[in-house]
Amino acid sequence: MNSSFGLRNIAQFFVFVALQILLMDSLVLFSTGFCFIYIAFLLFLPLVISRVWLLVLGFVVGFTVDIFYDTMGIHAAASVLLAFLRPLLLNLLTPRDGYDSGDAVNIHTMGWRWFLAYTFTLVLVHHTAVFFLETISLQSAVYTMVKILLSTLFTSIVMVILQLLFFSAKRERIDYR
Template sequence: MAKVFSYNVVRFIVLVMLQVFLFKNIGYYNLATPFPYLLFLLLLPVGISNFLLYVLAFITGITVDAFYDTLGVNAAACVALAWGRIIFVRITLQTDQYENYMTPIVGTVSFRWYLLYVFILSLFHHTALFLLETFTFHQFHYTLTRILLSCIFTTIIILLFSLLFYRKKQR
């Protein structure tokens, strides 16, 4: 339990720092911008309570917002992601699986599940983020392109990151 806690604290600090100092400056023109910090929210234990998940998502978003000068935008996106996560976990996992403190990462879950998990949840996050950022339905196709391309970009980077946290299959 203490181990899970300390792992997550370290993950939070490292990912937020990387996001605001490194990934903020990376982008394919304006079309694709990666947001790998949401890996922190994805790797929270499966059995976490809904309220705690929302609070953590909100805090993470606000922290990133503070560095992006867009107070509230990332927070809203992270809250959307938390909602998506609750639904996704409830649909795809068995009850006995989401009652423990398992970290959903390749090794403990299948790669296919993990890929889908990352992609769909980043879709939740990016949709909320870009719609709130542009705040208009004008040039909607452009916003849509940005959402999709950024999603792919984020997913690729998160999969690369996951190699860092990879754990051998526990039997």
């Protein structure tokens, strides 16, 4: 892997975590819709990445958010779950011709349908884990489900906006020399 690959992902890590801590913490819809933008770091990683490295990155990004939110590992657990399920979902969503070895997750490259299925599914899993670990009770299951659905929609819309604004329309490839 070349150094620009690593530098770009390190920069994305800091940008997404900083956005989460500084901006998204106070941006809540109707007291139930939360935007966890930091998971975009995991979702936008290249398609071909080691599973172990992906799990480690999931733990690091989740634990970093846990430190600032004082949530005792809830985000770390949900992020590791997302990192664990990401390769499985990528296998399910594999196009007929397969992925190119240098493809990155990009709405322009993969298409709207693929990107929305990928993003919505993983965001839903992550948010379900976060909110049920937070309550650890089924007493308020209806309220928790509303939080999960509204937060999933909110986060997914923000991810699509990020893709359209900041990721190039040309085929984004990563050089593995």
